[in-house]
Amino acid sequence: xxxxxxxxxxxxxxxxxxxxxxxxxxxxxxxxxxxxxxxxxxxxxxxxxxxxxxxxxxxxxxxxxxxxxxxxxxxxxxxxxxxxxxxxxxxxxxxxxxxxxxxxxxxxxxxxxxxxxxxxxxxxxxxxxxxxxxxxxxxxxxxxxxxxxxxxxxxxxxxxxxxxxxxxxxxxxxxxxxxxxxxxxxxxxxxxxxxxxxxxxxxxxxxxxxxxxxxxxxxxxxxxxxxxxxxxxxxxxxxxxxxxxxxxxxxxxxxxxxxxxxxxxxxxxxxxxxxxxxxxxxxxxxxxxxxxxxxxxxxxxxxxxxxxxxxxxxxxxxxxxxxxxxxxxxxxxxxxxxxxxxxxxxxxxxxxxxxxxxxxxxxxxxxxxxxxxxxxxxxxxxxxxxxxxxxxxxxxxxxxxxxxxxxxxxxxxxxxxxxxxxxxxxxxxxxxxxxxxxxxxxxxxxxxxxxxxxxxxxxxxxxxxxxxxxxxxxxxxx
Amino acid sequence: xxxxxxxxxxxxxxxxxxxxxxxxxxxxxxxxxxxxxxxxxxxxxxxxxxxxxxxxxxxxxxxxxxxxxxxxxxxxxxxxxxxxxxxxxxxxxxxxxxxxxxxxxxxxxxxxxxxxxxxxxxxxxxxxxxxxxxxxxxxxxxxxxxxxxxxxxxxxxxxxxxxxxxxxxxxxxxxxxxxxxxxxxxxxxxxxxxxxxxxxxxxxxxxxxxxxxxxxxxxxxxxxxxxxx
Amino acid sequence: xxxxxxxxxxxxxxxxxxxxxxxxxxxxxxxxxxxxxxxxxxxxxxxxxxxxxxxxxxxxxxxxxxxxxxxxxxxxxxxxxxxxxxxxxxxxxxxxxxxxxxxxxxxxxxxxxxxxxxxxxxxxxxxxxxxxxxxxxxxxxxxxxxxxxxxxxxxxxxxxxxxxxxxxxxxxxxxxxxxxxxxxxxxxxxxxxxxxxxxxxxx
Numbered sequence: 001x002x003x004x005x006x007x008x009x010x011x012x013x014x015x016x017x018x019x020x021x022x023x024x025x026x027x028x029x030x031x032x033x034x035x036x037x038x039x040x041x042x043x044x045x046x047x048x049x050x051x052x053x054x055x056x057x058x059x060x061x062x063x064x065x066x067x068x069x070x071x072x073x074x075x076x077x078x079x080x081x082x083x084x085x086x087x088x089x090x091x092x093x094x095x096x097x098x099x100x101x102x103x104x105x106x107x108x109x110x111x112x113x114x115x116x117x118x119x120x121x122x123x124x125x126x127x128x129x130x131x132x133x134x135x136x137x138x139x140x141x142x143x144x145x146x147x148x149x150x151x152x153x154x155x156x157x158x159x160x161x162x163x164x165x166x167x168x169x170x171x172x173x174x175x176x177x178x179x180x181x182x183x184x185x186x187x188x189x190x191x192x193x194x195x196x197x198x199x200x201x202x203x204x205x206x207x208x209x210x211x212x213x214x215x216x217x218x219x220x221x222x223x224x225x226x227x228x229x230x231x232x233x234x235x236x237x238x239x240x241x242x243x244x245x246x247x248x249x250x251x252x253x254x255x256x257x258x259x260x261x262x263x264x265x266x267x268x269x270x271x272x273x274x275x276x277x278x279x280x281x282x283x284x285x286x287x288x289x290x291x292x293x294x295x296x297x298x299x300x301x302x303x304x305x306x307x308x309x310x311x312x313x314x315x316x317x318x319x320x321x322x323x324x325x326x327x328x329x330x331x332x333x334x335x336x337x338x339x340x341x342x343x344x345x346x347x348x349x350x351x352x353x354x355x356x357x358x359x360x361x362x363x364x365x366x367x368x369x370x371x372x373x374x375x376x377x378x379x380x381x382x383x384x385x386x387x388x389x390x391x392x393x394x395x396x397x398x399x400x401x402x403x404x405x406x407x408x409x410x411x412x413x414x415x416x417x418x419x420x421x422x423x424x425x426x427x428x429x430x431x432x433x434x435x436x437x438x439x440x441x442x443x444x445x446x447x448x449x450x451x452x453x454x455x456x457x458x459x460x461x462x463x464x465x466x467x468x469x470x471x472x473x474x475x476x477x478x
Numbered sequence: 479x480x481x482x483x484x485x486x487x488x489x490x491x492x493x494x495x496x497x498x499x500x501x502x503x504x505x506x507x508x509x510x511x512x513x514x515x516x517x518x519x520x521x522x523x524x525x526x527x528x529x530x531x532x533x534x535x536x537x538x539x540x541x542x543x544x545x546x547x548x549x550x551x552x553x554x555x556x557x558x559x560x561x562x563x564x565x566x567x568x569x570x571x572x573x574x575x576x577x578x579x580x581x582x583x584x585x586x587x588x589x590x591x592x593x594x595x596x597x598x599x600x601x602x603x604x605x606x607x608x609x610x611x612x613x614x615x616x617x618x619x620x621x622x623x624x625x626x627x628x629x630x631x632x633x634x635x636x637x638x639x640x641x642x643x644x645x646x647x648x649x650x651x652x653x654x655x656x657x658x659x660x661x662x663x664x665x666x667x668x669x670x671x672x673x674x675x676x677x678x679x680x681x682x683x684x685x686x687x688x689x690x691x692x693x694x695x696x697x698x699x700x701x702x703x704x705x706x707x
Numbered sequence: 708x709x710x711x712x713x714x715x716x717x718x719x720x721x722x723x724x725x726x727x728x729x730x731x732x733x734x735x736x737x738x739x740x741x742x743x744x745x746x747x748x749x750x751x752x753x754x755x756x757x758x759x760x761x762x763x764x765x766x767x768x769x770x771x772x773x774x775x776x777x778x779x780x781x782x783x784x785x786x787x788x789x790x791x792x793x794x795x796x797x798x799x800x801x802x803x804x805x806x807x808x809x810x811x812x813x814x815x816x817x818x819x820x821x822x823x824x825x826x827x828x829x830x831x832x833x834x835x836x837x838x839x840x841x842x843x844x845x846x847x848x849x850x851x852x853x854x855x856x857x858x859x860x861x862x863x864x865x866x867x868x869x870x871x872x873x874x875x876x877x878x879x880x881x882x883x884x885x886x887x888x889x890x891x892x893x894x895x896x897x898x899x900x901x902x903x904x905x906x907x908x909x910x
Contacts, residue, residue, distance in 0.1 A: 056622050059614075063624040070624055071546020101723060133544035137585045166482065173480045176726055182482075186489045194501060199583075205509055206578040210586045215500040238724035248726035250735075257739075259489060263496035268588065270556030270563070272573035275763045276754040277504055283746040290739050297735065339753075343560050347552055347590040423565040427593050428618050435622070507759040517775060524785050557764050574762060682762045684775040 028378035030112030030158075032463075034092035035371055037120045039456055041084025042364065044127075046449035048077035053442035056435065067131045075135040075142040076127045081359060082140065082220065083151065084123045087188065088116065089367040090228035091158050094181040096374050097235055098162055101178050102169025108161040115157035122150035138199055138209075140217035145200040152192060159185055176251035180231035183259060184224050191219045207272055218266030221358060222288070222333075226262060226326070229366040230254075230295065233323050236369060238302055240316050241309070246301035254294040261287040269342040285337035292330040299323060314383075314391050318369030321399065325361030329354055332410075344421050349438065350413030353406055360448065361402045368394070368455065375459065379466035390458040397451030405444025412437035508575050516678035517685065527678050530580045531670075538670025541663045543583055545626070552587035553596045555676065558686070567601070568594045569676055571683040577676045592623055599675040605645070607668040608660055613650050629664040632656050783881070787870025790863050794855070795871075803875040805842075810850030812842040815875035824910030825868045825882030829890040831904065832856075832864055838900040861887040886910075 054061060055070040062068035099106050106112065126143030129135075134144040143151070162185050166178070195216040198204045204212060238245045245251065264284020267277055303310060303320070311317050332354045336345050345351070376385045412434045419430040515524040531539070542548070555569030563569060573596055578584050602610075609616055612630055614623035630644070635657050643657040652658050660668070679685040755761030758768045765771045776782070792801065799805050803815035814820050819828060819842060835854035840847050855864065865884035872879030 055624060059622050059624045063627065066545065066626070066628045069545060069626070071549045072544075074549040075546045103723075135544065135546055137543035137546070137548055137583050139548070139588055173725075174482075174485070175724065179485060182485055183489055186486065187493065190493050190497070194497065198501070203582055204505065206511060206581060207575040207584060207586075208504055208508055209582075209584040210578075211504050212501060215496070219496070235724060239722075242722075243724075245724060245726040247729035247731065249731050250729070251726060253731055253735075256488065256492070259492040260495065263492065264499065269763075270554060270560055270572070271586070272554050272575055272577060273504070273762075274507070274575070274755060274757075274759045275761055275765075276750075276757045277500070278763070279750055279753040279755075280499055282753075283749055287742055287746060289742060290735075293735060293738060294731070297732065301729070339560075343556075346556075346561070347588065349589075351588060421562060423562045427566065427590075428621075431591075431622065432620055435620075438622075524789070557762070559764050572762065575759075681775060682760050682771060684771070 028109075030106070030109045030116055030161075031092045031095055031378060032375070033113055033116040033120075034088040034095075034158075035375060036459065036463075037116060038085045038089040038092065038367070039371070039452070039459055041080050041088070041120075041123065043449065043452045043456060045077050045081035045085060046445060046452050048073050048080055050442065050445045050449055052077060053439075053445050056438050057442065066133070072131050072133065072135065076130045078140065079123065079127050079130055079142045083143065084120070084127070085367075086220075086225055086359070086363065087155070088119060089363075089371075090184055090225065091155075091162070093228055093232055093367065093370050093374070094185055095158070095162055095165065096370075096378075097177050097181050097231055098165045098169070101175050101235070102166060104165060104168050104170065106161065107164035107168060111157050112161050115154040115161075118150060118157070119154035122147045122154065136200065138195075138213040140220055141195050141199060141213060145196075148192075148196040148200060152189070152196070155189060155192070159189065175235070176245065176248065176255065177231040177235040179252075179255050180227045180234060183255065184227035184231065187219065187224045187227065187259075191216050191224070210271065211267065211273065211277065214266035214268075214271075215263075219263050221355070222262035222265075223259060225359070225363045226258060229322065229326065229363045230258075232366045232370045233299070233319050236315050236319050236373060237299060237323075240313050240373075241303060241306050243302055243306065246298050250294050250298040254291040254298065257287070257294070258291040261285075261290070265337065268346045269339055270346060282337050282339065282342075286334055288330055289334055292327055292334075295323075296327050314386065314395070315369040315373040317395060318365045318372065322362045322365030322369065325357055325365065325402070329358040329362055332357070344417035345413060346417075348413040348416040348420070349409045349434075350417060353409035353413050356409055357402070357406045360398075361406065365398070365402075368398070371459070375462055379462065381462065381466060381469075385462045385465050387458055387461060390454050390461075394451045394455045394458065397447045397454065401444045401447030401449075401451060403444070404447065405441050408437045408440045408444060412441075511576055511579055513579070514576060514680060516680060525678060527680065528577060528579050531673060534666050534669040535673040536582075536670075538666035538668065538673075539581065539583070539585075541629075541667040542670055543585060548585035548587040550587075550589065550591035550623070551593070551595045552590055553594065553674065554586050555594060555596045557683075563594060566593075569597045571676070571679055571685070573676055574680055574682050576680055576682070595671065595674055597675050597677070599672040600677065602672070604668050604672065607671050608644055608664065609646075611664060611667070612644060612646070612658070616647065616650065626664075629667065630658050630660050632658050780881075783866045783869055784873075786863060787866035787868075790859065790867040791870055794858070795867065798852075803871065803877075807845065807847070810847045812840060812845075812847045812850070814871050815877065817842050817877075820871055821877050821879045822909045824886070824908075825865075825872065825879070826886055826890060827904060827907050827909050828868055828871075829864065829882065829887045830893075830895070830907050832859075832868065833887070833890055834895050836901070836904070838902075840901045840904075856891060861885075861891060 051062065051068055051073045052070055055073075059070075062073075066072065095106060095112065123143070126147040129144045129147075130142055135142045136144060162181075166182060169178075195212055198212045199209055199216075203209060234245060234251065261284045264287075265281035267273060267281045269278060269282075271278060299320075309316075310320050332350075335341055336350055336354065372383075372386060372391070376382055379385075415437065416430055416434045419425045419433060420427070425433075513526050513528065516527045517524070554573040555571070556563045557572040558564050564571070577596075578586075606617075608630075610623075611626045613625050613627075614621040615625070632652050633656065635643075635655055639657055640659050642659045644659070646652075646658065752766060753763075755765065756767055761768050761771055765774065798809070798811045799814050800811075803813060805811040805813035807813075819831075819840075822828070831852065833854060833856040836852040837850075839849075859867075861884040864887045865882045868882040868887070871877065872882065
């Protein structure tokens with residue numbers, strides 16, 4: 001390891017290069033497009049989620065021509081959330097972190113911008129196609145076959161820029177966030193191309209389609225989104241607190257065990273597969289306890305002396321809450337994989353609860369925190385550009401929204417599972433008895449949607465501030 | 479961990495590990511699955527299994543896919559001791575890889591907001607399927623399944639009523655002189671749903687010991703759990 | 708200053724975070740080890756030997772095989788049906804009633820089939836038959852039955868003979884493959900007439 005680190009203050013001095021990152025000189029349009037698109041898609045996903053929740057209150061309401069029926073809207077919501085929000089925000093985050101930690105400027109910003117436009121176009125067309133009946137039927141990979149090449153190419157464009165940015169970094173030790181960012185950027189094209197090939201291009205035979213789809217979904221969530229979110233957490237928490245991360249070695253352990261074990265799993269216990277595939281998945285999921293514990297202790301040791309100041313900064317607040325949700329979602333996934341539990345909880349609302357907490361509670365929150373920090377700096381503004389009141393409402397609305405959705409889904413799932421385990425209860429009976437928590441999900445969805453709208457307004461106001469200042473500067477120089 | 483190439487190599491190795499275990503190995507093992515014979519049970523003699531999907535059923539699976547039915551329904555039955563699927567008459571035996579040999583796309587689903595459909599074809603008939611699609615609340619009071627009325631058309635009765643016309647109670651009945659008939663998509667979807675059956679015991683899922691009688695094996699579930707473990 | 712301990716550092720603007728050098732705590736290593744050990748035990752019990760034919764709840768291939776019907780009688784009947792359906796039913800019909808119009812005698816209720824032993828019918832199947840034959844009081848002239856000794860093994864012929872002797876209300880015991888083997892060893896000429904048939908012992 002790097003032995004040039006002396007016992008003297010172990011922080012790296014600022015480099016003039018890093019100040020250039022995010023300034024107008026490095027052309028932030030690409031990253032801004034990624035973030036802006038992501039927020040819009042998150043709002044879209046929230047609204048689609050509201051539509052699906054409405055189905056449990058009045059199934060006949062939106063049944064008209066099929067465009068807004070549950071099956072299609074659910075698929076569209078997934079697509080909007082994962083591909084509209086998830087991937088672009090992970091990319092934007094990753095690019096910015098590589099610039100910052102590499103103390104360099106973004107390579108090929110115009111290509112990033114074009115890639116972002118292509119990506120968003122493909123997702124828009126894909127989501128529209130799903131609502132018109134073009135979905136693939138695979139959970140987590142819903143967009144029609146013709147979207148896949150456009151998505152893949154756009155990703156390659158942006159990924160190539162990221163690779164070049166990483167390559168042109170200043171020599172020195174790599175900080176854990178860099179491993180995580182490179183990890184997430186590396187992972188996606190592999191899993192995406194495998195899924196596209198085996199599900200759409202040359203469909204695998206029979207049940208192998210299901211194994212590929214489940215493998216892809218697990219890798220997308222746990223590894224790709226997990227890496228991206230943790231990269232952000234590993235950077236912002238020590239950075240804003242002004243402390244070093246507690247342990248490089250623990251971060252390395254977490255990184256490699258997450259890559260190794262997080263990519264195993266995703267097959268439900270009763271799937272029509274030989275028992276070894278399912279058991280390997282169970283083992284991988286349970287061994288995820290190692291990265292979760294490692295990350296938890298690492299961060300706890302890092303923030304232990306600053307627990308009172310965690311709420312001070314918007315980025316810090318969103319990030320540490322997101323991390324907290326990551327631990328809970330991970331723990332739930334582990335518990336749900338154990339055979340005695342999965343027999344009860346498989347195919348119930350238990351799974352969606354975990355996904356909701358992971359995607360909204362962990363990943364979305366982490367991205368919010370990152371955006372609160374990154375966007376002003378991309379525009380040469382500082383933190384005061386954000387309206388503090390809008391931020392507060394954004395936080396509390398989304399926090400309680402996620403909590404309400406999660407707890408409703410969890411209660412519904414466990415209730416459904418326990419009732420179904422008793423063969424004396426007919427299926428219809430169980431559905432009727434669990435309909436109340438299922439109906440309360442809409443409250444959570446509503447709060448999250450409102451919070452996202454406020455965030456969008458705040459984001460727009462920051463952009464407006466930057467535009468006004470830019471115009472003012474232009475007038476002065478003219 | 480400061481070297482870029484080493485990082486990539488490590489990531490490649492971990493990705494390869496997962497890919498080998500969950501994509502390659504299953505493909506090597508299950509990719510060559512072919513039709514097989516069902517197991518002899520009492521007087522029921524071996525048959526070829528599975529049989530290919532009839533054409534209209536394949537078209538129906540496309541309708542199933544387009545409407546995202548897999549968002550609420552699974553198509554896999556769990557073993558006797560792992561879940562209550564078989565006790566609920568959702569199947570005679572657990573589902574196996576063999577069962578999906580001719581399905582494309584394979585939509586196993588992951589959630590049961592509605593019941594499992596792996597053996598739906600054994601539980602209902604064409605008319606039942608149409609009624610359930612047209613007005614799920616009719617069959618299951620308080621159902622959260624949305625009606626799929628756009629799969630049907632209302633048209634004026636010609637010289638004679640159509641033989642396919644749905645027989646509906648007053649609350650759903652069309653206006654006088656009109657009838658409701660299923661469209662091509664509804665017919666295809668019904669054909670698909672009625673083709674969903676996973677009967678016949680296979681080597682990997684043999685019959686429970688009590689089923690070895692001279693009577694034809696039925697969907698009856700043994701009263702006692704099989705001792706084989 | 709202990710290099711293992713991170714220092715509280717001054718918050719310098721634009722300073723990038725660095726990672727401290729604390730080691731992984733020993734309890735975490737122990738947890739990892741325990742979980743790894745558990746996973747190996749779990750796989751030993753639940754992975755079915757990585758065999759593609761082992762599905763839950765069966766723990767191993769041997770148990771799956773043991774849970775399958777072991778009854779050799781059932782297996783033989785299944786094989787007998789398979790042979791009959793693919794080859795014999797074309798002429799003798801699935802119902803065993805034969806086709807008198809085409810000089811195909813019935814097997815159902817036939818005294819030849821229900822004889823005390825299966826030797827005679829084993830010869831018919833192995834070597835074929837031309838010439839008239841009287842079954843159930845009816846004469847069948849001009850039919851030809853092909854020899855099947857090149858097509859089927861002793862076990863398969865024994866299986867189909869057992870099948871026809873117990874099907875359609877026929878009352879006949881099973882035919883052992885040794886009987887068929889002995890009949891095959893006689894290496895008769897290809898075709899036989901019914902007069903020669905009656906000279907063959909029944910058992």
